Amino acid sequence: MLYGLMTEEINYSYDGGLYAELVRNRTFQDDPTTPVHWSVTQNTGATSSIEIDKTTGPSEALTLSLKWTIQQANVGARAGLANEGYWGVPVRPKTTYKASFYAMSDGPSVGDLTVSLTNDKSGKMAASTTAPALSTNWKQYSVALTTGQVDVSSNNHLVLSVGHPGVIWLSMVSLFPPTYKQRPNGNRIDIMEKLAAMKPAFLRFPGGNYLEGDHIPERFPWKKTIGPLVDRPTHPSPWRYQSSDGLGLLEFLEWCEDLNMEPLLAVYAGYSLMQEHVTPGPDLERYVADALDEIEYVTGSTETKWGAQRARDGHSQPFHLAYVEIGNEDFADHSNSYDARYAQFYKAIKAKYPALQLIATTKVNSMKPDVIDEHYYPDSAKGFFDDVQHYDATDRNGPKIFVGEWATREGQPTPNFAGALGDAAWMTGMERDSDIVVMACYAPLFVNVNPGGMQWKTDLIGYDALSSYGSPAYYAQVMFSNHHGDEVLESKMDGLDLHKDDKGNPHPLLFYSVTRDAIKGTIYLKVVNAAATPQPLEIKLAGASKIGSDAMLIRMKSDSTGETNTITVPTRIIPVQSTIKGIGADMHQTFPGYSISVLEMKTTPAM
Ligand code: AHR
Numbered sequence: 001m002l003y004g005l006m007t008e009e010i011n012y013s014y015d016g017g018l019y020a021e022l023v024r025n026r027t028f029q030d031d032p033t034t035p036v037h038w039s040v041t042q043n044t045g046a047t048s049s050i051e052i053d054k055t056t057g058p059s060e061a062l063t064l065s066l067k068w069t070i071q072q073a074n075v076g077a078r079a080g081l082a083n084e085g086y087w088g089v090p091v092r093p094k095t096t097y098k099a100s101f102y103a104m105s106d107g108p109s110v111g112d113l114t115v116s117l118t119n120d121k122s123g124k125m126a127a128s129t130t131a132p133a134l135s136t137n138w139k140q141y142s143v144a145l146t147t148g149q150v151d152v153s154s155n156n157h158l159v160l161s162v163g164h165p166g167v168i169w170l171s172m173v174s175l176f177p178p179t180y181k182q183r184p185n186g187n188r189i190d191i192m193e194k195l196a197a198m199k200p201a202f203l204r205f206p207g208g209n210y211l212e213g214d215h216i217p218e219r220f221p222w223k224k225t226i227g228p229l230v231d232r233p234t235h236p237s238p239w240r241y242q243s244s245d246g247l248g249l250l251e252f253l254e255w256c257e258d259l260n261m262e263p264l265l266a267v268y269a270g271y272s273l274m275q276e277h278v279t280p281g282p283d284l285e286r287y288v289a290d291a292l293d294e295i296e297y298v299t300g301s302t303e304t305k306w307g308a309q310r311a312r313d314g315h316s317q318p319f320h321l322a323y324v325e326i327g328n329e330d331f332a333d334h335s336n337s338y339d340a341r342y343a344q345f346y347k348a349i350k351a352k353y354p355a356l357q358l359i360a361t362t363k364v365n366s367m368k369p370d371v372i373d374e375h376y377y378p379d380s381a382k383g384f385f386d387d388v389q390h391y392d393a394t395d396r397n398g399p400k401i402f403v404g405e406w407a408t409r410e411g412q413p414t415p416n417f418a419g420a421l422g423d424a425a426w427m428t429g430m431e432r433d434s435d436i437v438v439m440a441c442y443a444p445l446f447v448n449v450n451p452g453g454m455q456w457k458t459d460l461i462g463y464d465a466l467s468s469y470g471s472p473a474y475y476a477q478v479m480f481s482n483h484h485g486d487e488v489l490e491s492k493m494d495g496l497d498l499h500k501d502d503k504g505n506p507h508p509l510l511f512y513s514v515t516r517d518a519i520k521g522t523i524y525l526k527v528v529n530a531a532a533t534p535q536p537l538e539i540k541l542a543g544a545s546k547i548g549s550d551a552m553l554i555r556m557k558s559d560s561t562g563e564t565n566t567i568t569v570p571t572r573i574i575p576v577q578s579t580i581k582g583i584g585a586d587m588h589q590t591f592p593g594y595s596i597s598v599l600e601m602k603t604t605p606a607m
Pocket of ligand 1: 208443
């Protein structure tokens, strides 16, 4: 369980990121006064205008809509309405896109509505189709758009067009490309494949600050994120934009299912970021009840109220759940109410679900929490180099540790090689202490690299509308998560050179961990050389029997700490795998400057 993922709606992580929806502001909730990200197309002979209409919407959740008034249009000069997508709409050749929308018109005279993918520069349509005639009542329409042999590009708009005057109201205008495992309302394939390569054991969701919201009514509203999309009202995220909630509670769980991850569910615990808290006791009861409902939604049989709701939403099988986190970063709550809030949640959840491990987000004095979540964000790699032994002396009788957010914040929007070195050093420490550090996850996971896409610098995976890339720190995670044993071997390092830092203080720049897969007998030696110079080492495997003479070496290195990957040069720094010979009980290996290495050696399994 050591390596997992942490996620929340930040940096356009879901909307404009993992969640494959291509239409931005699809329900017109982003700004109740202006249809942002929408425009009417300029076409000689056609005139139309758009505005938000607060008097009608397609559902109780979506009470406003876009009113599109077509003053002038004809079959040769169609009036058009365009959505710009999330920094462009990506188009690929020979691909089928699913478009849908809710609409009504003021009468039949407006005629057919055409849906197309149109190139911004050439004005050419990459795909186009006509929807059935619109009704004068709200109705959903669905069409498929298939591209021909077009160029791959993100310079496109989704365009709706009509050839006659009239009035049309629209909401939930949606466009999906093919998704990972063909899930309807699913996720982007390229990003999911990058996550799959990390072999994550768990997913911590939905936050982070996103769980808490700035104000209590803006907390993650899980009950309003389930069921048909048209019944989800959307909500403001503390990261300064509206969340579509298309990636809601069930979609988080299906994301876990798709990548074989254990869900680690964080429940709202009565604290929001602008120093608002719910007083423990009777006032908190309804939030505790809401968390119990949420756990029932995840784990309950279809005989239960919320398990039945999950089945109606399309997933009759309950999900396995072992960990629930009570809140997020509650050390920030100046009222000091967390101790009593945690205790109240703990008592109620344990009474119904005794097997659940309940994670506290800060110190609790009145009782011993099962697990404590701790966060670390050093702004230089040195912060982690100097703290690699952080958990060596932690009380083994205390709560288990979950390092629920951590990252070396060097490089933006994604970390550079210094970031990867700091992270890798820190991971050697967490591996060595993984009897007490039971789980860890980097944060934040995602960033949309377009201007305005980033609210938090140094994020593991970057993307734009068309493609995604892993930072060197991402590849460090892949290396560590794919190659580790299930036991920590006793080890020591002697004769290490110390390097002087800028203040003249000596400190080590070489870090390592040794673990073994007890059943296979494989030993994983990880060595991080954060110095510029190569480091020759004599490695002695005392006590190992029948050591294979070949080993697999996975190594990532760089000429400088500032080097990195970008959206245009996505694989400048990646791990390289090779087979090396001459492995034995006493051997010499040299570890290049600025390198992260995993040596996978075969030995006879322990009896
Ligand atoms: O990871 C970014 C933010 O850092 C998280 O939302 C919050 O928990 C932490 O302060």
